[in-house]
Amino acid sequence: MSDRKIRVLVAKPGLDGHDRGAKVIARMLRDAGMEVVYTGLRQTPQMVAEAALQEDVDVVGLSILSGAHMALVPRIMELMKENDMEDVPVFLGGIIPDDDVPGLKELGVTGVFGPGAHSADIVAAIEEAVTGG
Amino acid sequence: MDELIAKAQAGNRRAIARLITRVENDEEAAKTAVTTLYSQTGQSHIVGITGSPGSGKSTLVNALAKELRRRDLQVGIVAVDPSSPFTGGALLGDRVRMQDLAGDKGIFIRSLASRGSLGGLSRATSAVVKVLAGSGFDVVLVETVGAGQAEVDIANTAHTTLVIEAPGMGDDIQSIKAGILEIADILVVNKGDRPGSNRTVRSLQTMLHLNPEGGTMRHHGRVMQMAKNDDPAYELPEDGWQVPVQRTVATEGDGLPELVDAIQSHWRYLQESGEWLEREKERSRQEIEHLLKARFMSHLQKAVAASEQEAMVTAVAERELDPYTAVDQLFARATLPEVMD
Numbered sequence: 001m002s003d004r005k006i007r008v009l010v011a012k013p014g015l016d017g018h019d020r021g022a023k024v025i026a027r028m029l030r031d032a033g034m035e036v037v038y039t040g041l042r043q044t045p046q047m048v049a050e051a052a053l054q055e056d057v058d059v060v061g062l063s064i065l066s067g068a069h070m071a072l073v074p075r076i077m078e079l080m081k082e083n084d085m086e087d088v089p090v091f092l093g094g095i096i097p098d099d100d101v102p103g104l105k106e107l108g109v110t111g112v113f114g115p116g117a118h119s120a121d122i123v124a125a126i127e128e129a130v131t132g133g
Numbered sequence: 134m135d136e137l138i139a140k141a142q143a144g145n146r147r148a149i150a151r152l153i154t155r156v157e158n159d160e161e162a163a164k165t166a167v168t169t170l171y172s173q174t175g176q177s178h179i180v181g182i183t184g185s186p187g188s189g190k191s192t193l194v195n196a197l198a199k200e201l202r203r204r205d206l207q208v209g210i211v212a213v214d215p216s217s218p219f220t221g222g223a224l225l226g227d228r229v230r231m232q233d234l235a236g237d238k239g240i241f242i243r244s245l246a247s248r249g250s251l252g253g254l255s256r257a258t259s260a261v262v263k264v265l266a267g268s269g270f271d272v273v274l275v276e277t278v279g280a281g282q283a284e285v286d287i288a289n290t291a292h293t294t295l296v297i298e299a300p301g302m303g304d305d306i307q308s309i310k311a312g313i314l315e316i317a318d319i320l321v322v323n324k325g326d327r328p329g330s331n332r333t334v335r336s337l338q339t340m341l342h343l344n345p346e347g348g349t350m351r352h353h354g355r356v357m358q359m360a361k362n363d364d365p366a367y368e369l370p371e372d373g374w375q376v377p378v379q380r381t382v383a384t385e386g387d388g389l390p391e392l393v394d395a396i397q398s399h400w401r402y403l404q405e406s407g408e409w410l411e412r413e414k415e416r417s418r419q420e421i422e423h424l425l426k427a428r429f430m431s432h433l434q435k436a437v438a439a440s441e442q443e444a445m446v447t448a449v450a451e452r453e454l455d456p457y458t459a460v461d462q463l464f465a466r467a468t469l470p471e472v473m474d
Contacts, residue, residue, distance in 0.1 A: 026224055030220070033221045039228055054241055056151055
């Protein structure tokens with residue numbers, strides 16, 4: 001199992017059309033040696049949960065810039081739980097106000113990375129969440 | 134593992150997904166899964182989709198799956214994208230084009246990274262396809278990495294191979310080169326609403342006509358008139374399968390019913406002509422050979438220490454030993470009775 005690659009789903013739930021950030025993250029994780037499944041824009045929570053299930057990913061990364069994260073994230077977490085995937089770490093990126101972070105962590109989000117986050121930190125956090133968990 | 138396989142066979146999607154991960158990462162798991170599922174994998178129609186990057190493979194797979202679902206068939210999809218030769222990472226972007234399929238329980242999509250294989254598929258693809266076939270999917274669509282001219286592994290995995298071309302990708306000479314076009318059971322000219330698509334269709338048809346054994350000259354009308362594809366009797370000429378050229382606009386769904394008709398005609402042709410068994414035999418032969426090679430190599434690694442092998446390599450490099458004698462010695466060592474047990 002030594003050649004086991006970390007599989008990551010990078011998803012853009014909700015209605016904002018700005019996927020530059022998600023693509024930068026996807027590219028960066030690819031260059032860190034991970035297998036990144038990118039879903040594309042405007043995913044419903046159901047689509048995200050279903051993709052995570054079919055692809056059997058180790059980590060889910062969500063990029064949300066619409067401000068709807070407090071509506072989208074709980075629904076995604078709920079659906080992943082229904083799919084028996086509550087042990088899969090979820091990371092969040094995009095525009096997330098600091099005040100919302102504690103609430104999101106309470107929902108089970110492992111990490112939140114906004115603008116200015118360093119790529120090495122993101123990679124390290126993902127590797128730790130996967131191998132440590 | 135047995136429980137996982139049983140659940141996958143019963144159609145549990147989480148179990149199917151997990152089983153695929155195991156099969157992809159672990160040779161022993163692949164062996165167990167294939168051994169258990171193999172007898173039930175003969176019913177699925179494996180359809181390969183290959184073509185150059187940007188010809189519209191993923192979009193066509195999306196459109197094909199929708200049409201197959203309309204015909205009430207369960208569809209498994211395996212989409213392979215390339216791994217980086219430098220970092221081993223991969224960006225698997227085929228799902229982006231398959232959004233229409235979300236939420237349909239009759240569809241299961243799995244993205245695979247090629248992980249260093251060069252033939253357009255990954256090493257584990259054939260085992261992953263068997264997991265889906267053994268889990269009750271009627272049709273398994275296998276999308277290769279964007280292929281150039283020689284990535285023809287798909288023809289050994291699929292029963293029916295679609296080669297996708299888009300207009301404006303080269304002149305007539307491209308179409309008579311050896312390689313990818315030769316493996317097509319069905320040629321698809323996608324983006325058929327683009328300028329130049331008539332010319333692409335024509336040059337492919339001309340290529341088929343140039344085949345002296347193809348018999349297409351005698352069935353001139355058939356190749357030229359794609360509308361005749363809806364006549365099932367017409368699909369079964371006595372002298373073999375006539376490779377049709379199908380024009381599609383995958384984004385709009387144009388030409389998709391006709392393409393699925395052609396795929397199903399090919400399936401009937403394989404069954405009725407007995408070529409199904411021939412293809413399965415050829416596929417099985419390749420698979421056995423491939424597994425046997427892998428087994429022998431891993432056996433060799435155990436039989437002869439790495440340091441000894443390295444010393445032999447050095448001896449060959451320094452011209453103290455020639456490569457044939459080196460192979461003789463290694464082979465003799467690996468096949469000694471006491472190491473064979």
